[in-house]
Amino acid sequence: MPLYHTEDQAMLADTAAGFMAEEGNIAKQLRHWRDRNCKDGFGHGLWKQFAELGFTGMLLDEDDGGLGMGHVEAGIVLEEIGRNLTPSPFLTSSVLAATALRHGGAAIKDRYLPGLIEGESVFAVAIDETAKHRPGRITCRAEKSGNGFRLTGAKSFVIHGASADMLVVAARTSGADEDEDGITLFAVPKDAANMNHDPVRLVDSSMATHTKFDGVELDGDAVIGEVDGGREVLNAMLAAGRIGAAAEGVGVARGAMDMTIDYLKQRKQFGKLIGEFQALQHRASHLYSEVEIARAVTIKAQQLLDEGAESAELMTSVAKAKVAKAAGLAVKEGVQMHGGIGMTDEYDIGLYMKRDRALQEFLGDAYFHANRVAQLSGY
Numbered sequence: 001m002p003l004y005h006t007e008d009q010a011m012l013a014d015t016a017a018g019f020m021a022e023e024g025n026i027a028k029q030l031r032h033w034r035d036r037n038c039k040d041g042f043g044h045g046l047w048k049q050f051a052e053l054g055f056t057g058m059l060l061d062e063d064d065g066g067l068g069m070g071h072v073e074a075g076i077v078l079e080e081i082g083r084n085l086t087p088s089p090f091l092t093s094s095v096l097a098a099t100a101l102r103h104g105g106a107a108i109k110d111r112y113l114p115g116l117i118e119g120e121s122v123f124a125v126a127i128d129e130t131a132k133h134r135p136g137r138i139t140c141r142a143e144k145s146g147n148g149f150r151l152t153g154a155k156s157f158v159i160h161g162a163s164a165d166m167l168v169v170a171a172r173t174s175g176a177d178e179d180e181d182g183i184t185l186f187a188v189p190k191d192a193a194n195m196n197h198d199p200v201r202l203v204d205s206s207m208a209t210h211t212k213f214d215g216v217e218l219d220g221d222a223v224i225g226e227v228d229g230g231r232e233v234l235n236a237m238l239a240a241g242r243i244g245a246a247a248e249g250v251g252v253a254r255g256a257m258d259m260t261i262d263y264l265k266q267r268k269q270f271g272k273l274i275g276e277f278q279a280l281q282h283r284a285s286h287l288y289s290e291v292e293i294a295r296a297v298t299i300k301a302q303q304l305l306d307e308g309a310e311s312a313e314l315m316t317s318v319a320k321a322k323v324a325k326a327a328g329l330a331v332k333e334g335v336q337m338h339g340g341i342g343m344t345d346e347y348d349i350g351l352y353m354k355r356d357r358a359l360q361e362f363l364g365d366a367y368f369h370a371n372r373v374a375q376l377s378g379y
Helices: 007-023 030-035 044-052 071-084 090-101 106-117 231-264 278-307 312-343 349-361 366-376
Strands: 123-126 141-145 148-159 166-172 183-189 195-201 207-218
Touching: 007 044, 007 071, 071 090, 071 231, 071 278, 090 106, 090 123, 090 166, 090 231, 106 183, 123 148, 141 166, 148 166, 148 183, 183 207, 183 231, 231 278, 231 312, 231 349, 278 312, 312 349, 312 366
Parallel strands: 123 166
Antiparallel strands: 141 148, 148 207, 166 183, 195 207
């Protein structure tokens, strides 16, 4: 498929771009909630507006009340979220959790999907247990208890954990900690007894939690998919989240690049616009090329995921690694070309660097995915 959007996707991009620039911009959302030390880190009113536009149910099947769209369309929204640094639970709720819930039974869908589609509910995913992303090792355990399970363990850096109406938790129901099999996904409601959150504010001002499960009792209906067969669902959820994070990273890169180019056209030094200096022109040209390559590989990975292609897993890691490099370059060049003021809170360019830093770590950094590309390629 060509690495550009169809007519319908272009219309969606225009809608998302206008909405995020108007309602999701930095002054109205990120700075507003950050400066008020908001416990959620995002606005629930904006989340309702996401729902009114149909964004919240994009990846859900039409039979479940969603739009039946794919990762290319979700990526269009995420790119504009990244470009405007719009704080929202879209990635955790409408991409990661929604992908998991698509594999759930009728009871669990009826319980959680309407709230997501209407913008009334926020979901989180609890996967990682250490400072670094290691989904191959799950130590949090769920043991049989009557007709249900008893969940014990801890999860780290659960984005929107304290704000979520439900957490999708990956737990081990059999086998050793690093076994491929023996994983089960659970939908844990926010009011579950013996679940405790320790909230932390991340570098980009978003909120996460370190969450502990001290014998949380769950009934059998909390299982998403099959008992001991959750690795396949987990992998699908991770693929969706990784390419979603890559798409948002492209937006961060493009937002930082656009802001930097505008500054080069306005700032004067020695009586000349600094954009006229050849050295800066070369750096800006190189940056543009890197960002466009990252965007192209992200679109390709989205297309492969939507097709269910065997190479989708490999290309998703290629995209995540490439975007991390390109976005990292974009924010660093942005701060440097702004000069000393680039380090001040008065200018938004520093906020792009902070968001990039958090996104790079989310669901695996460039080194994790470069190693994964090597392994998937037979090395």
